Every structure is written in C-alpha cells, then in structure tokens.
Amino acid sequence: MKPQSCVNIKKEWDIVGARQLGREIAKKIGFGIVDQARIATAISELARNIYLYAEQGQICFDVIDTMEHKGICVTANDSGPGISDIGQVMQDGYTTSGGLGAGLPGVKRLMDEFDLKSVENKGTQIKTTKWVR
C-alpha cells in the first residue's frame, strides 16, 4: 500500500478539491470513465456529509496494489456528532437535512466495499474501496 494522500474538508469548495484528486488517482490506477465517475460521485457524497454534518474532516486516498488486487480505498474521517442509528442512515430516502437521502446507501452501491464506524459525539469513519476489474 502506498502512502496515503488526504484532503481536508472545511469549505464547500474542498469537496471539489477532494473529488478532483480522487478522480486523478483513480485515472492513474487504471479505472474506466464510468468507474471514475462512480468514485468521484462517492467522494462527493462522503465529503458533503462531512461538510454538512461534521463541519470539518478529512478524505484520504490509498492506492491498493497487490498481486491479486488493484484498487482505490477512500476513507472519510470526521470528529462530528456521529450517527446514532446506522441502520436508519443506510435506508434509501432517510435524511435529516432535507436532501434526497440517497447519499450513504448510494455510496455503498457505487463502491465495492463499504465499512461504517461511528461513535456518537465522537465521530465517524467511513472506509470504502473500489477494485479495478
């Protein structure tokens, strides 16, 4: 695993920075256009969640390059309010911000692996991976 690169999310425009970096990395690894768009969209959702709910956090990218696998791992970290009911946020259409409520379940469908850890009032970590096919 190569050393990770991170983008701090504090302003709305940092979301754009994060997804541009993510798309660039994905392109370098060898993802096709559709998967690049999927990864960029997933990053956009994760970064927007940080911006909306935790106010600040980090999006980190890891390139995974082993004998069997090649892929990108996107990790979203924040020390925001956390998620009290993870089952609920993974349901389509559940939202607390008046949005579409498709963000997190959408990310899960856009990516191949999805892991959500959250402690209330401590923060949230979402780790998600996409493999090159």
Place this chain on the structure above:
Amino acid sequence: MDQQFKRIAIEHSDAIVQRWLEEINSLKEGNYTASISDELFESTNREFVNVIFTSIKNQGSTAAVEEFSEKIINLGWPLSYITDGLQVFRRETVDYILSQSDKVDSDFISNVLKSVDLWVEPLIRQLVNEYSGSWEHILSLQRVALQELSAPLIPVMDKITIMPLVGTIDTERAKLIMENLLEGAIKHNSEVVLMDITGVPVVDTMVAHHIIQAAEAVRLIGSTCILVGIRPEIAQTIVNLGIDLGKFPTKSSLRKGFKTALEITNRKVIDLKSQEEDAENLMGSLDGE
C-alpha cells in the same frame, strides 16, 4: 541611538547595497525567480533597494513604495521576493552596523536590532498589504465574473429556452440556477426549458436534488423542464445512487431535447430543399441547432 545607526546605514549605503545585491542574486539560483531574465532582475533589485533607502531617509513618503509594489504585482513576481528582499536587507544592515562599531555588548545589539526592525517593518506591512489587496481585488472581480457566467439563460426561439450548465454546481450556484430559470421562463414566456448538464462533471445527490427542485418549480409555473446532456457514466451513477429522475423528461443530448421541445410546442424541423414553401416560418434559427 536610532539616528546614529541611520547615519551609518545611509553613509555606507553603497556597501550595504552591494552585499544585499550579492545575497539576493544567490537566492535567485534554483528559486521561484529563476525564470526571470538577469537584466530585469538586476534593475528591479536596484529599484527595490532604492525604495528601501528612500523610505528609511524620510519615513513619510509612501508614493515610491506604492509604485514599486504595483510594478512587482504587474510583473507577476511572488510575494516572497518582497519579504525575502526585506529580510536580507535587515540581516545585512544589522551585520554591517555591528561590524562598524567598536564596542559591542548585548544592549547595543538589541538596540541595533530594534532600530533596523523599526525601519523595515512599515515597509513590509505596506508592501504586503498592497500586494494582498491587489490579489483580493482580482479575486472579487473574478467571483463576480464567474457568477455572471454561472447560470446563463438563452431564449433560442419562441417558447423554447436553454440553460447550459458548465462546471461544478455548489449551493450558491444552485440557488442562482433556480432563480434564473424561473425568472427567465416567465420573462421569455417559455413553454419548454432545456437544462443542459453536459458540462457538469459530477452529479451527486445534492446536485440531483437541486435539479429535481428546479424542474418541479418550472412545472409549477406551467412550463416543462427537460434535462438534457446526460452522459452514459452520469446515467449509471444516478442509477447507482438510486435517484428518481422520473418526474420530468430527460434526454441524452441537447439535439434530442430540442426536438422534443419542438414537438411539445407543435413544431418540427423541415428540410428546405424538399419543401421550400413550408419552411418559411421555420428558418435559419433551427439550422444552427
């Protein structure tokens, strides 16, 4: 004390300038200013050091400083050129004054440092302020320019209006899009509004949400909103995200959307060669499409 140091500095300005120029030139190697021609660099350095000395001699005049900072900004040189230059000047002058004095104790050194700092500080402040002020000005102008470009509405023909969107959509822009769309649809009396997202790099739930809201609002004022320019990869991510865009018509390209818009307004494109007489009312403007 201060006057005495000032006298030393001014009397030996040639020596200080010489050392300053050498130091600055050595900084140039492999550095941000490396691409600047030697001649220009030399002359600007001379001007810089003149500005510094004029400002020390009569600490009231700011015109020369302003003029100089303007020149640096116009040349596009980095701010660090100014701060480095003044740092080097401070160091060299302190060194020089100390080397010219017989008895040097810690009090004396601190006095020298204080005096030189007092000369340099207002200069740093003014130059940095001018410089950053100029950037802020440019930034605010660009912001306005960008805002003007962000949600354009084009009444291509009677009852049909197009809004081409290029680039990232954030909350502020989404608001503008909604306002312009509704205002324009009413003003131009549009029956169909085509929203073209060919140039939007990523459609996430937030962008989709804003598009849905805008389309719904357009429907409320009695027009139809057609979303066009959905690239294949965007179509796939929208499906993956599970976003329902089924409430309004969508098309892959502006061309197809425009055709549908013509159908909705009971018109169609006719080839001029085959039916010349029918074509009179549907001329030129359609060919462009």
